[in-house]
Amino acid sequence: MAFAPMGPEASFFEVLDRHRESLLAALRRGGQEPPSGGSRVASSSEVLVSIENIIQDIITSLARNEAPAFTIDNRSSWENIKFEDSVGLQMVSHCTTRKIKSDSPKSVKKFALILKILSMIYKLVQSNTYATKRDIYYTDSQLFGNQTVVDNIINDISCMLKVSRRSLHILSTSKGLIAGNLRYIEEDGTKVNCTCGATAVAVPSNIQGIRNLVTDAKFVLIVEKDATFQRLLDDNFCNKLSPCIMITGKGVPDLNTRLLVKKLWDTFHVPVFTLVDADPHAGIEIMCIYKYGSMSMSFEAHHLTVPAIRWLGLLPSDLKRLNVPKDSLIPLTNRDQMKLDSILRRPYVTCQPFWRKEMEIMADSKMKAEIQALTFLSSDYLSRVYLPNKLKFGGWI
Amino acid sequence: MEGTAVAVFEILRFLLIHWKCDIDVSKGALLEGQLEISIEGLHSKHQANALHCVTTIASAGSLFGGMVLKKFLKEIQSILPGISAKLTWTSEEGSYPQDMTGVTPFQMNFEVDEKPRTLMTDCLFIKHFLRKIIMVHPKVRFNFSVKVNGILSTEIFEVENEPTLNLGNGIALVVDSQHYVRPNFGTIESHCSRIHPVLGHPVILFIPEDMDGMDLLGELILTPAAALCPSPKVSSNQLNRIYSVSIFLYGPLGLPLILSTWEQPMTTFFKDTSSLIDWKKYHLCMVPNLDLNLDRDLVLPDVSYRAESSEGDQSHNMDPQGQTLLLFLFVDFHSAFPVQQMEIWGVYTLLTTHLSAILVESHSVVQGSIQFTVDQVLEQHHQAAKAQQKLQASLSVAVNSIMSILTGSTRSSFRKMCLQTLQAADTQEFGTKLHKVFREITQHQFLHHCSCEMKQQLTLEKKDSAQGTEDVPDNSSRELLADTNGQAENKRLKRGSLRMEEMRALHSARAPSPSEAAPRRPEATAAPLTPSGRAAFKAHGRALAPGRVSLGSRLEDVLWLQEVSNLSEWLSPSPGP
Numbered sequence: 012m013a014f015a016p017m018g019p020e021a022s023f024f025e026v027l028d029r030h031r032e033s034l035l036a037a038l039r040r041g042g043q044e045p046p047s048g049g050s051r052v053a054s055s056s057e058v059l060v061s062i063e064n065i066i067q068d069i070i071t072s073l074a075r076n077e078a079p080a081f082t083i084d085n086r087s088s089w090e091n092i093k094f095e096d097s098v099g100l101q102m103v104s105h106c107t108t109r110k111i112k113s114d115s116p117k118s119v120k121k122f123a124l125i126l127k128i129l130s131m132i133y134k135l136v137q138s139n140t141y142a143t144k145r146d147i148y149y150t151d152s153q154l155f156g157n158q159t160v161v162d163n164i165i166n167d168i169s170c171m172l173k174v175s176r177r178s179l180h181i182l183s184t185s186k187g188l189i190a191g192n193l194r195y196i197e198e199d200g201t202k203v204n205c206t207c208g209a210t211a212v213a214v215p216s217n218i219q220g221i222r223n224l225v226t227d228a229k230f231v232l233i234v235e236k237d238a239t240f241q242r243l244l245d246d247n248f249c250n251k252l253s254p255c256i257m258i259t260g261k262g263v264p265d266l267n268t269r270l271l272v273k274k275l276w277d278t279f280h281v282p283v284f285t286l287v288d289a290d291p292h293a294g295i296e297i298m299c300i301y302k303y304g305s306m307s308m309s310f311e312a313h314h315l316t317v318p319a320i321r322w323l324g325l326l327p328s329d330l331k332r333l334n335v336p337k338d339s340l341i342p343l344t345n346r347d348q349m350k351l352d353s354i355l356r357r358p359y360v361t362c363q364p365f366w367r368k369e370m371e372i373m374a375d376s377k378m379k380a381e382i383q384a385l386t387f388l389s390s391d392y393l394s395r396v397y398l399p400n401k402l403k404f405g406g407w408i
Numbered sequence: 409m410e411g412t413a414v415a416v417f418e419i420l421r422f423l424l425i426h427w428k429c430d431i432d433v434s435k436g437a438l439l440e441g442q443l444e445i446s447i448e449g450l451h452s453k454h455q456a457n458a459l460h461c462v463t464t465i466a467s468a469g470s471l472f473g474g475m476v477l478k479k480f481l482k483e484i485q486s487i488l489p490g491i492s493a494k495l496t497w498t499s500e501e502g503s504y505p506q507d508m509t510g511v512t513p514f515q516m517n518f519e520v521d522e523k524p525r526t527l528m529t530d531c532l533f534i535k536h537f538l539r540k541i542i543m544v545h546p547k548v549r550f551n552f553s554v555k556v557n558g559i560l561s562t563e564i565f566e567v568e569n570e571p572t573l574n575l576g577n578g579i580a581l582v583v584d585s586q587h588y589v590r591p592n593f594g595t596i597e598s599h600c601s602r603i604h605p606v607l608g609h610p611v612i613l614f615i616p617e618d619m620d621g622m623d624l625l626g627e628l629i630l631t632p633a634a635a636l637c638p639s640p641k642v643s644s645n646q647l648n649r650i651y652s653v654s655i656f657l658y659g660p661l662g663l664p665l666i667l668s669t670w671e672q673p674m675t676t677f678f679k680d681t682s683s684l685i686d687w688k689k690y691h692l693c694m695v696p697n698l699d700l701n702l703d704r705d706l707v708l709p710d711v712s713y714r715a716e717s718s719e720g721d722q723s724h725n726m727d728p729q730g731q732t733l734l735l736f737l738f739v740d741f742h743s744a745f746p747v748q749q750m751e752i753w754g755v756y757t758l759l760t761t762h763l764s765a766i767l768v769e770s771h772s773v774v775q776g777s778i779q780f781t782v783d784q785v786l787e788q789h790h791q792a793a794k795a796q797q798k799l800q801a802s803l804s805v806a807v808n809s810i811m812s813i814l815t816g817s818t819r820s821s822f823r824k825m826c827l828q829t830l831q832a833a834d835t836q837e838f839g840t841k842l843h844k845v846f847r848e849i850t851q852h853q854f855l856h857h858c859s860c861e862m863k864q865q866l867t868l869e870k871k872d873s874a875q876g877t878e879d880v881p882d883n884s885s886r887e888l889l890a891d892t893n894g895q896a897e898n899k900r901l902k903r904g905s906l907r908m909e910e911m912r913a914l915h916s917a918r919a920p921s922p923s924e925a926a927p928r929r930p931e932a933t934a935a936p937l938t939p940s941g942r943a944a945f946k947a948h949g950r951a952l953a954p955g956r957v958s959l960g961s962r963l964e965d966v967l968w969l970q971e972v973s974n975l976s977e978w979l980s981p982s983p984g985p
Contacts, residue, residue: 063822066813067829073845074829113806114850116795123802126809133813154805 018253019399024229026405030282031229034319038280052219053174055136061172062133069126078114081125083167085109121164124155128164135180143182143216175314176266177219187214187268188240191249191256193275195224205256211244214258218270227254228281230402232323233272235287235297237261239382239393246394252402256281263297269315272301276317284323284407286398289330290379291343291351295370298322303359321407322366324397325382327373333397339384343377365408411520412461413530416445417537419465419516421663421756422484424541428578428661429749438580440547443467445538447531449556452521459556461522466515484516524556538565539707540656540664543587544579546572571602577740579662581605581633587707588654589637589732603635603734606788608781611773613739613766615758624755626743628766630774633736634781636789650692651730654709655684657763659756660741665710667760677764678711683771684735684778690786709734733782739763799850807843814838 053061065081072079085107113122128147135142148161155161169176176183188211194204198220205212215221232255234240240259243249249257256275260268276283285301287294302320330340343351351374354360360367373379385392400406420443427439444466449459522530531554538550542565549566567587572580583602613628636650655678657665677683681694697714715730741747741755759766767774814826815835823835830845832838 059817060819062813063817063819066810067822067825069810070826070829070842073842073849076845076849078849113846116799119799119802119850123805123809126806130809130812133816137816137818 018251018255019403023252023399023403027229027282027402030321030405030407031280034282035280037319053172053178055139058136058172058174058178059133061174062129065129078112079122080113081111081122081167081171082108083111084170124160125164125168127151127154128161128168132168132179132181139180141180141182143184145184147181175219177217182216183266185214185216185267186265187258187260187271188212188237189214189256189258189271190240190244192228192254193224193226193256195221197221206249209244211240211257211259214265214268214271216267218267218274221274224274224278226256226275226279226281228256228279229254231256231258231272231275231281231283232398233283233285233298233301233320234259235262235285235294236382239286243394243398246391248394248398251394252399260297260301262293264300266315269301273315273317276319283317283320284402285320286323286382287325288379288381289325289327289373290381291347291354291370291373294325295354296350299354299357299359322369323401323407325380325385326406326408327369327376327380329397330376330378330380330384331372333385333388335380335384336387337378339387340378340380343373343379347379348374348377363408369408411530412447412463412522412527413533413537415518415520416463416465416530416534417666419484419518420445420537420541422753423465424545424663425661425749425752425756429747429752438547438578439545441467442549442551444551444553445534446551446553447527447555449522449524449527449554451557455521458521458523459527460519461527462517462519464515464517527554527556535563535565536708537664537666539587539705540658541565541662542567543582543656543707544575544658544662546570546580546582573605575607575633575738577662579658579738581736583635585637585639588734590706600639602639603637604639604788605633605635605734605736606781606784608632608634608784609777611770611777613770613774615762616765616769624741624743624758625745625751626741626747628755628759629740629742630770630777631738631740632778632781633738634778634785635734636731636785637734638731639789649715649730650690650733651715652697653685653694653711653713653715653733653735655711655713655735655737656707657710658736658738659759660739660752662738663756665739665756665759665763667710667763677767677771681713683767684775685782686775686779689779733785735778735782737778803843803846803850807839807846810842811835811839 069079111118111122111125113119131142131147131150144162144165145158147165148155148158165176165179165181169179172179189205190211191205194202194206196202197215198217203212203215203221234243234257237259240257240261243257249255258268258272264272272283275281283301285298287298289295298320302316302318304316329335351370355367355370355374360370382393385397389395423443424439427441444464446464446466447461448464449461452458452460454460535552538552542548542550546567549564549568551562551564553560553562555561567582567584570582570584573583574580583605585601585603588603608631610629610631613630615624615628657667659665679696681687681696685694687694692715694713695716697712739759741752743751814823817823827834827838830838830841832841
């Protein structure tokens with residue numbers, strides 16, 4: 012593939028290439044089993060029939076003089092979530108459920124709203140149109156109350172029907188950006204080239220629909236913050252360390268950004284690294300979402316998680332190593348401490364001893380830092396020194 | 409109200425006090441038993457146009473366990489020293505098998521001469537008194553019979569197996585709404601058959617300083633309870649306005665209070681309809697209701713108000729389908745010391761003669777407690793109506809969503825199946841049936857006050873059964889009345905004392921200090937009465953004779969609003985012991 016030869020010498024990527032080999036070997040050992048359980052891509056007719064079956068069950072209950080109820084998996088309960096190294100957090104096969112009853116004062120409204128959204132999904136699927144969660148909310152904002160209600164119900168429906176949100180014709184609004192050595196064709200035929208320039212490309216809203224992905228990238232760098240991403244763009248990082256791909260979810264990633272990262276990994280098995288703040292709430296938590304998934308979306312873990320992700324920086328140990336001055340650091344708040352403690356208790360941390368050690372360093376020092384703390388050395392230290400050294404010498408965990 | 413009625417009141421009151429004190433009050437057990445009251449009237453040989461009435465009060469069963477009959481007779485005669493008729497005891501101690509512990513049937517009777525009309529009025533009063541008693545002592549049964557010149561009329565007063573609400577302290581309020589308000593046609597479907605009282609905060613009552621001679625070694629506590637009657641079902645979208653207010657007065661141990669100023673329409677305190685509740689808050693204007701008919705089988709209130717339109721129009725254009733606010737005022741006596749029978753008698757006497765003055769003295773705390781209670785009742789209904797509206801809205805959304813899917817489906821098997829399941833010919837009929845069945849199935853869970861309603865077949869968590877008794881719900885303030893066990897009695901007193909201390913701190917300028925009020929005890933053997941009380945009574949007593957009224961007249965109609973004089977004072981021309 013003909014990309015303009017920019018970037019470092021081939022030897023620069025030796026460690027990266029070895030890392031990739033080890034990842035591929037691990038994949039081969041793991042057998043690359045297809046994802047089990049969770050949601051799947053369903054056809055339109057399958058979705059319509061599923062919804063009709065639900066209605067049928069409701070009518071049958073009513074005819075028997077029984078109050079109908081929905082049985083919903085407890086998506087956000089730790090007791091229903093297990094950790095698998097190859098997948099991350101996912102729902103257990105026989106998880107606890109809760110009933111959304113039509114004859115309970117507490118749940119009758121939710122019961123009605125679930126039916127309402129089901130009817131809207133039915134119409135979307137029938138007419139082969141799409142809507143975002145925000146669109147759904149604004150069809151009757153007074154009825155729904157707030158966006159979170161809509162989001163949760165949509166996730167519950169996706170979990171209940173065991174189909175992906177995309178199959179429900181509900182899109183999540185993409186906010187992520189991508190830049191670097193990647194091109195693809197979107198579902199509608201649009202050709203996209205993410206080659207670094209001054210601007211990045213928005214993560215498409217239909218990840219499942221993109222095809223003909225092409226890349227030579229040696230690595231994918233997930234950048235937590237948009238500010239850092241823009242800084243790297245400005246520093247021409249993609250070209251300096253070409254071929255590579257940079258992607259940001261601008262904080263907590265949306266579904267499409269996660270789907271894209273997953274797609275890049277599944278398609279190319281390119282090493283994926285995260286560049287996040289040394290911060291329990293934002294940095295580490297966000298990194299865990301990319302790598303292991305979130306509790307609320309654990310029912311779709313197989314489509315979203317990339318357990319092969321490595322933590323490139325900013326590591327708490329880097330702060331000491333680089334003698335980052337104290338005035339560039341921020342004391343941990345009580346909330347930060349509690350977050351750190353909760354992350355340390357998570358099941359996946361036990362199989363990440365280096366991550367654990369880094370978090371313990373943070374806990375001991377009681378300090379956190381943003382990536383921007385590195386600018387104390389020079390404004391372009393991040394792109395000129397820190398990241399290249401990390402990538403060249405395998406400074407990831 | 410004349411000698412027969414007054415004597416029956418006093419004797420029954422004394423019997424019930426004795427009975428209640430005989431059982432361990434701290435256990436809060438309900439009184440249980442049966443009393444028979446019979447009046448036989450024959451032409452009097454001593455008075456023209458009068459009947460010689462022999463009234464017999466007898467127990468029918470194990471009632472006064474352990475009671476020493478002679479001692480009882482002596483005590484009751486000391487309370488009723490001047491009863492003009494002979495008070496005789498026809499059951500001798502020892503004449504019944506002693507091995508039957510607690511089974512001590514007795515019979516006592518007295519004789520008076522009365523005009524027939526007076527007797528008729530007295531009988532009505534007695535019946536109302538009995539009704540009021542069984543409303544809070546549901547396990548007591550009265551057989552009341554009247555025989556005049558050979559013609560016998562018998563009535564049984566009992567509420568066995570009716571739903572009650574245990575208020576603690578040995579009393580339970582009957583909650584069947586038909587005892588309080590006659591249901592209008594059309595309200596049966598939309599209203600619950602029970603009332604759902606809300607218990608208010610107990611407050612200490614303050615005795616005016618000029619009311620000397622009444623030394624209490626304890627506190628008078630007023631606890632209000634309020635309920636709407638009939639209670640609207642939450643399925644009803646309407647929240648009817650309050651049409652009338654009925655106030656029921658009960659003294660210690662749940663004994664109905666018969667006030668000594670019964671003749672005068674409305675006492676000072678109750679005459680002002682805003683003395684208990686600020687009606688403007690509810691956009692209501694209340695006026696005293698003097699239109700009370702004795703000859704009804706409902707429990708007549710002691711005080712009644714009627715709502716009138718804000719324009720002051722007296723033409724009753726307020727919705728007669730509206731609700732009655734029932735207000736029960738329970739005045740009890742609490743002491744750190746074991747309460748003696750005569751002490752309770754004295755408190756009762758104090759209340760019958762001076763309740764108005766006491767309420768005036770305690771106006772702010774009384775009004776505060778009652779207002780809060782009524783607010784709670786109305787708020788409950790408001791919340792219930794809101795919940796119902798929410799339900800209706802949700803059901804509409806659910807039904808419309810199902811209809812949207814059904815009508816939009818291209819799968820004929822699905823559509824056919826749905827229509828067949830609900831036995832609908834077309835989608836329009838399906839929609840109607842769908843809404844109906846949804847409403848029927850979900851309604852029962854939303855009967856906020858009516859979880860007791862038995863009409864729905866679906867399972868629900870029954871809070872009480874049709875025949876059972878439920879305790880005061882947790883959301884009521886009931887520090888002093890809910891506990892029913894022995895230990896709780898002491899705790900109650902301590903808690904009550906704590907609250908009393910708080911209340912005292914608030915009213916220290918007005919109320920007598922505990923050190924002043926507490927140590928003085930009434931005389932052990934007789935109920936002391938204040939001179940002013942005696943004087944007031946005598947005035948009423950004198951007014952009684954010429955103030956005779958016939959049934960149907962205005963004065964008779966307001967009899968329950970009057971205070972009846974203390975029988976002992978009426979019967980005894982000499983000062984008390």
